[in-house]
Amino acid sequence: MSTHYDCIVVGSGHAGCSAALAAVKAGCTSVLIVEKAPHDWVGGNGYFTAGAHRTVHGGLQDLLPIVRNVTLEQASKIDMDPYTVEDFTEDIMRLGQDKPDAKLVKSMVESSREAVEWLARIINVPFILSFHRQAYEVNGRQKFWGGMALSTEDGGKGLIKAHMKALEKAGVEIWFESPAVRLRAEQGTITGLVVHTDGKELNLSASSVVLAAGGYESSSELRAKHLGSEWEKARVRGTPFNTGDGLAMAQAVGAKLVGDWAGCHSTCWDANAQAEAGDRELSNQFTKSGYPLGIMVNVYGQRFVDEGQDFRNFTYAKFGRQILLQPEGCAFQVWGADMVPFLRKEEYGDEIVQKIFAGNMEELADKLLEKGLKDKECFLKTVRNYNAAVQNHRAEHPTLAWDPTVKDGLSTQSTAIALQLPKSNWALAIDQGPFLAVKVACGITFTFGGLAIDPDTAGVLSKETDAPIKGLFCTGEMVGGLFHNNYPGGSGLTAGAVFGRKAGGEAAKLAGKSVR
Structure with missing residues (x-):
């Protein structure tokens, strides 16, 4: 020595x-x-x-x-x-x-x-x-x-x-x-x-x-x-x-x-992950970065971020904070069946995350109640309003096509309906079952x-x-x-x-x- x-x-x-x-x-x-x-x-x-x-x-x-x-x-x-x-x-x-x-x-x-x-x-x-x-x-x-x-x-x-x-x-x-x-x-x-x-x-x-x-x-x-x-x-x-x-x-x-x-780097993290340290085996797989493909709601069923504001690698480091600031410091990510195949398997594989599936949105809301959702009707209203806003935007812009590799302009904002909190890109209606939800929390990476x-x-x-x-x-x-x-x-x-x-x-x- x-x-x-x-x-x-x-x-x-x-x-x-x-x-x-x-x-x-x-x-x-x-x-x-x-x-x-x-x-x-x-x-x-x-x-x-x-x-x-x-x-x-x-x-x-x-x-x-x-x-x-x-x-x-x-x-x-x-x-x-x-x-x-x-x-x-x-x-x-x-x-x-x-x-x-x-x-x-x-x-x-x-x-x-x-x-x-x-x-x-x-x-x-x-x-x-x-x-x-x-x-x-x-x-x-x-x-x-x-x-x-x-x-x-x-x-x-x-x-x-x-x-x-x-x-x-x-x-x-x-x-x-x-x-x-x-x-x-x-x-x-x-x-x-x-x-x-x-x-x-x-x-x-x-x-x-x-x-x-x-x-x-x-x-x-x-x-x-x-x-x-x-x-x-x-x-x-x-x-x-x-x-x-x-x-x-x-x-x-x-x-x-x-x-x-x-300030710090934080992200959407599996709500079931341990709190005091990362897992040496699963490591980064607890990240849950598929939110641009769907929506995120808090335990009262309300959206709280623009999931399509920018590409995922420009928003994930700040969205963890937004989850932490929600009631009980957690949220749910929600998708329709058409987007599930685009979720990364290393983050959303069956052995990685607890998945909540349901054939219709009413059933999904009931299952989410068991996982911490507090307002079923608000959640259902959020999804209905979101879907209506998406459909009106699509009607006004029929030539736009969904493309996850660019900011495609598919949003919730039209002359007929404009949500107070928009989804600015990649906004597709969540209307195809079976539906999927996962519960997420805030994971802190570095300061x-x-x-x-x-x-x-x-x-x-x-x-x-x-x-x-x-x-x-x-x-x-x-x-x-x-x-x-x-x-x-x-x-x-x-x-x-x-x-x-x-x-x-x-x-x-x-x-x-x-x-x-």
Whole structure:
């Protein structure tokens, strides 16, 4: 057991692994990852993702060289628009209400394609085109939508497995059940880390420390403090070990806190999932993102969001909050038989979710009463009014066709009927039985508030001087200022790799071993 390292990384998630591997590739010869969790919980929140990476790309031909699941014949039947720097930037800023740090966004977006290439070529991350999540078959062709196309084989599990293999090959040590206690500092420079391991505190010296320990979403106390008391009942989607420790350590050495401390990534989550942690086997399968294909109602039978406001990957990160704010913090998703085949099997398979089927809407309402619905008549009225609004819109716009790969304009708003809360796209009448409903709650993924970093180096900024604290870097969900209020799906993993690479490269420079 050594007590000095070129670089110490706090956290074994995707961002931390990226930083550690980048440090080795840049020249560091001794790199250590310390992880609070036991080995069985390796991978942090990255393990629980679908492995989606949002990146700038030039279209299908640009991505084909780094994916593993597309034959030449398949490629000839795929439609995929390029996703530009301007597209990616606009999506982050639009969803963040123009509040994200523009320099941070620029750095992440412009480095995204290079980071994905690095993950594929250097780390051997098994990228695939995300047919199962980001494409629909239209007229015999697979059409990608929403700007995102990349995922990984076996989702987050496959992503973390690739990292573990690469770390072992690179000779990076990982200490599990070894929580970081505090940062060591001398005259404003970070010189190491105190770690609790094997029942005692151990002083480690290092040329640099990279913080990649996640946010505070797993702490009900901190959720209540920063997000609001209602967040105490949110279900934790991922690791139970992200309790804000890294943020507190950084704050203790004068780090600057920035970003949306009242905001987080949350989503529609299975109401029957456990509350305190994600499931290592089912992981992301508890997500329930099929709401654009139907409607969502609360326990009083009332709709509360515009299910067709935008593509799913632009709305799911904020709709969890809306569910949490409903009475009893839960809701029901409802579909007609025509939409059931479009629901993703990994989220709505028979063995994944408790399904509520009924031959007619009256029967469905009665069954929902047994699951928590409180106002049957209001629910039936909501569905009737919704169906009438859809049918009137279709009558006024007979040439519009339902298309889940574009914002198709099929809505509930016509000159005859306009609902107070519209469904702006993909609005089809729920009038074909058998009908299906599932009960959902709010699952919290990660928090948006975090540390201020230098966009070019990922160096943590000082609260006092606004300059980087020498020897201290940050990546992953601990970074503040990148997302606000909402975020475009797949951006988190990309950001973790981008700033992890920057941190690792700078760590090698501080260790005097940079090969660049």
